[in-house]
Amino acid sequence: MNSMNDKIKALSNKKVWLAPLAGFTDRYYRQIAKQCGADVLVSEMVSADGLKHSVSKMKPYIEFYEHERPYGVQLFGDDPETMQIACEKTLDYFYSLKGKIREGALASSIPDFFDINMGCPVKKVVKRTAGSALMRVPELAEKIVKSVKKVCIEHDIPLTVKIRAGWDLESINCVEFAQMIEEAGADILAVHPRTRSQLFSGKSNWDLIRQVKEAVKIPVVGNGDINSSQDAFAMIEQTNCDSVMVGRGAIGNPWIFSEIKKGFNNEPYEELKPAGKLPTIIQHLDLIYGSEDPKKLYQIRSHLAHYTKGLLNSAKARSIIFQSLDYNEIRETLEGLFYEHS
C-alpha cells in the first residue's frame, strides 16, 4: 500500500490537474481529459447538504471511472458536521460497492482524495457562507478543514483545499489563510488568485501563488489563466508552484493536457488539425449519448460550441447542432465541418 507521502506526491509532483468546472467536468468530459493527458481529476462541486440528505440522489456527481484515478470529490458547505457526515456517507457508498464489477468500468472503491471548495464566487453558494465566503470567516473554515481531515485520516486519503485570493481587493488574505489551512490539516492547496468580487474578470495575480508557496510547506497547485503549455511553464517559473490546474483553457480543448505534458517531458508538440480532433469529439458525443441522460444531451451543446469555436463557417453547423438532439444529424454536421478544415 502506498504511504500518505506517495499519495500526496501522486497529486502534486509536477502534475496537471483538470479544474473542477460545474456544468462541464462531469465524468464524460473527465474521461476525455484523462485520455488527453490530465493527471488529476476532481468532481464538479457537490453539496455537502445534498450528500448528507441522500447520497443516492447525488450519485451522478460523485461517480467516477476506475481509470480516472487519481480522482477526488469536491465538497462545498458551511457546516463542519455536515461536511464530515457528507464525506463519511460518500465513502460508505463506495465501500458498499466493494468487489462489484460495474457498468462502463465505474469505480467500486473509494475516491483518492477529498477537496474542499473555498473559492466558489456564485451567489447562492456564498450567501450561505460556503465557497469563497469561507475566506471571510477563517475560524469556520478551520473547523471545516479539521472535520473533513478526521475522515481523511481514518480512511488514509489526502485532503486538498481550493482557495481564491480573498474576498475583495481590500481583503486579500490568501497567504495567512493558506497557513491556517495547512495548520488545520490540508495536504495540498490549490490557489486561484482572483478575489471573489473579481469573479472571473481581469487577470489572475500569479504573484499571490508565489507568496502562498513561500509561506507554506505543503504542495501548492497554481490555477488561473493557463491556456497553453507556455502559460503552464511561466506559472511554474514565476511562482514555483508544484503543479498546475487548468480550467477554462480545457473547455473545447482537452488537447491542452497533452501539450502541457509533452512540454514537461521536453517532447515536441504538434497541434492537431481539426480532422485530427474529430475522433475525440465524436468519442465525447458517444459517451454522452451512451449515458441516456436527457440533461447531458443538452449539456453537450456547450461543449460542442467550444469545440467548433474559431472554425471558419462554423456558425451554420452550430445552429444545426443547437436545434438537434439527433445523434446522426449532429455527428454528420460535425464530420462535415471538421473535414472541411483538413
Ligand SMILES: Cc1cc2nc3c(=O)[nH]c(=O)nc-3n(C[C@H](O)[C@H](O)[C@H](O)COP(=O)(O)O)c2cc1C
Ligand atoms: C463554468 C465554471 C464552473 C466552475 N465550477 C467550479 C467548481 O465546481 N468548483 C471549483 O472549485 N471551482 C469552479 N470553477 C473555478 C475553476 O475551477 C477555476 O478555479 C477558474 O476557472 C480559474 O481557472 P482557469 O483560468 O484555468 O479557468 C468554475 C469555473 C467556471 C468558469
